[in-house]
Amino acid sequence: MTVETEPVAELPDPRDFGLPVVGEEEIPAELTSLVEEVRTLVDAVAHTRAGAEDLAAARTAVAEAASRLQGDRHDIGTMVRHTWPDGRVEYGTLANIVAGPTNAAAPPLRLERASGGGLHGGFRLNGVYQGPPGLVHGGWLAALLDQALGAAAGAEGMPGLTANLDVNYRRPTPVEAPLEITARVTGTERRKVFVAAEISHDGEVTAEGTALMVRLDLPGDGGA
Ligand SMILES: CCCCCCCCCCCCCC(=O)SCCNC(=O)CCNC(=O)[C@H](O)C(C)(C)COP(=O)(O)OP(=O)(O)OC[C@H]1O[C@@H](n2cnc3c(N)ncnc32)[C@H](O)[C@@H]1OP(=O)(O)O
Numbered sequence: 001m002t003v004e005t006e007p008v009a010e011l012p013d014p015r016d017f018g019l020p021v022v023g024e025e026e027i028p029a030e031l032t033s034l035v036e037e038v039r040t041l042v043d044a045v046a047h048t049r050a051g052a053e054d055l056a057a058a059r060t061a062v063a064e065a066a067s068r069l070q071g072d073r074h075d076i077g078t079m080v081r082h083t084w085p086d087g088r089v090e091y092g093t094l095a096n097i098v099a100g101p102t103n104a105a106a107p108p109l110r111l112e113r114a115s116g117g118g119l120h121g122g123f124r125l126n127g128v129y130q131g132p133p134g135l136v137h138g139g140w141l142a143a144l145l146d147q148a149l150g151a152a153a154g155a156e157g158m159p160g161l162t163a164n165l166d167v168n169y170r171r172p173t174p175v176e177a178p179l180e181i182t183a184r185v186t187g188t189e190r191r192k193v194f195v196a197a198e199i200s201h202d203g204e205v206t207a208e209g210t211a212l213m214v215r216l217d218l219p220g221d222g223g224a
Contacts, residue, residue, distance in 0.1 A: 011157060014079040014091050021079045022094060027101055038104035043126045074102075084113065090154060098147035109144065111151050111181070118184025119152050125175050136173040138207075141199060145209035148183035149195040153213045156185050158193045160213035173199060173206040191215040 080094040095103045114120040131137030183197035193213040
């Protein structure tokens with residue numbers, strides 16, 4: 001596969017495209033802690049055997065909390081700016097369903113640069129992510145792989161949209177167990193970025209994916 005496209009050195013500021021941006025460091029610690037608590041809540045609701053009185057009281061408390069937070073909202077499309085220790089800046093969607101730092105529906109996934117290149121992250125999925133009994137839903141594994149694949153391209157200065165995603169489920173992936181995800185760019189061709197990723201448990205690959213990301217047309221990167 002030919003490598004015809006150099007990664008763009010600097011990503012443009014999403015504000016230039018009309019998208020609001022918040023710095024990751026601006027997210028209040030109270031919101032991060034609330035997100036964590038809501039994850040616990042979702043798991044508790046999904047598995048509770050509580051009686052009617054407790055359920056009704058919990059419903060009232062949750063409705064009150066929701067109405068307290070509804071007033072002042074970030075716009076759809078708000079981006080979050082992440083600055084790597086080496087000073088490199090990246091953007092993601094604040095409420096991204098797989099990795100948005102303020103989205104309690106997103107699993108607690110955090111990707112870091114791997115020493116050998118690409119990205120890696122350790123995470124754990126609770127019972128909310130079940131498909132088959134005790135196992136992670138295949139759709140969620142695909143979503144996690146897609147996110148890591150997109151992030152790997154973005155981390156190399158080549159953000160894009162997934163044109164094609166191919167997933168193989170090699171072994172069952174357990175919930176409530178430590179998991180690892182790795183992703184890397186394997187090649188480029190014009191605007192096409194080829195990426196590969198794996199999810200593993202106990203050192204064994206349980207799901208792997210490859211994708212074609214088509215780079216966004218960014219001003220100043222030479223286009224196609
Ligand atoms: C500053 C902003 C930062 C943003 C950060 C983002 C972080 C991301 C993290 C989130 C991660 C989560 C990620 C998500 O959830 S992304 C969400 C899910 N994906 C989408 O919604 C994408 C929908 N599709 C499209 O918008 C268009 O089809 C795209 C943009 C993909 C291409 O339409 P476009 O008109 O632009 O390009 P083109 O048609 O000239 O094609 C260009 C080249 O690509 C080749 N091709 C195209 N499709 C396919 C295919 N299916 N198989 C094989 N090849 C294909 C094509 O032949 C050509 O090749 P070549 O002629 O050069 O050889």
